[in-house]
Amino acid sequence: DQQVKQNSPSLSVQEGRISILNCDYTNSMFDYFLWYKKYPAEGPTFLISISSIKDKNEDGRFTVFLNKSAKHLSLHIVPSQPGDSAVYFCAASGGTSYGKLTFGQGTILTVHP
Amino acid sequence: GAVVSQHPSWVICKSGTSVKIECRSLDFQATTMFWYRQFPKQSLMLMATSNEGSKATYEQGVEKDKFLINHASLTLSTLTVTSAHPEDSSFYICSARTSGSVLDTQYFGPGTRLTVL
Numbered sequence: 581d582q583q584v585k586q587n588s589p590s591l592s593v594q595e596g597r598i599s600i601l602n603c604d605y606t607n608s609m610f611d612y613f614l615w616y617k618k619y620p621a622e623g624p625t626f627l628i629s630i631s632s633i634k635d636k637n638e639d640g641r642f643t644v645f646l647n648k649s650a651k652h653l654s655l656h657i658v659p660s661q662p663g664d665s666a667v668y669f670c671a672a673s674g675g676t677s678y679g680k681l682t683f684g685q686g687t688i689l690t691v692h693p
Numbered sequence: 694g695a696v697v698s699q700h701p702s703w704v705i706c707k708s709g710t711s712v713k714i715e716c717r718s719l720d721f722q723a724t725t726m727f728w729y730r731q732f733p734k735q736s737l738m739l740m741a742t743s744n745e746g747s748k749a750t751y752e753q754g755v756e757k758d759k760f761l762i763n764h765a766s767l768t769l770s771t772l773t774v775t776s777a778h779p780e781d782s783s784f785y786i787c788s789a790r791t792s793g794s795v796l797d798t799q800y801f802g803p804g805t806r807l808t809v810l
Contacts (some may be wrong), residue, residue: 614799622804623786627728679742681737683738
């Protein structure tokens, strides 16, 4: 039972343009969401998070949007840079998994120069 | 930022041997550490939650006698894969939470690649 889903396995974007990564969840008890960036053979690096009391959180080039009614969140990267190329995971916490993270499958982002 | 280290970064062992992986929080105290494994092209799967000074809580389907977890101090947790077999080959990653709040961000170590021959 995949409670957190990233339906796009990959995304290709031109440098300078916007990258939008999407994530859907099924557990309505989730109330805290995070995005991580991961390079091969390395651990995930925290990017940005959002709690369910907000619908938007911004940090530099990264903005996360949360639509609770649709159980959907997205990560916007503007402008995209070649160094952003990596695997992006969304993760959720809450309900019976309070304090533990449930990860999506990841989306491979490639930013072309 | 919060830094988490893991040692070793990679290990190759023979089937039947045991392997210990260390996870350290370098610049903060971690009351809770987590152990994940990742198979190629798959997501991170939580194995167990480790609280300092108490027994680890294992996720469903994870054998606690096979994956021994010790969290003896606020900066160190260890995962021992006992009697390792080729199917245990995987990428093992630990994370640490910066405080006791469940909403605090988890910071991840660089991972350990285990290959069992």
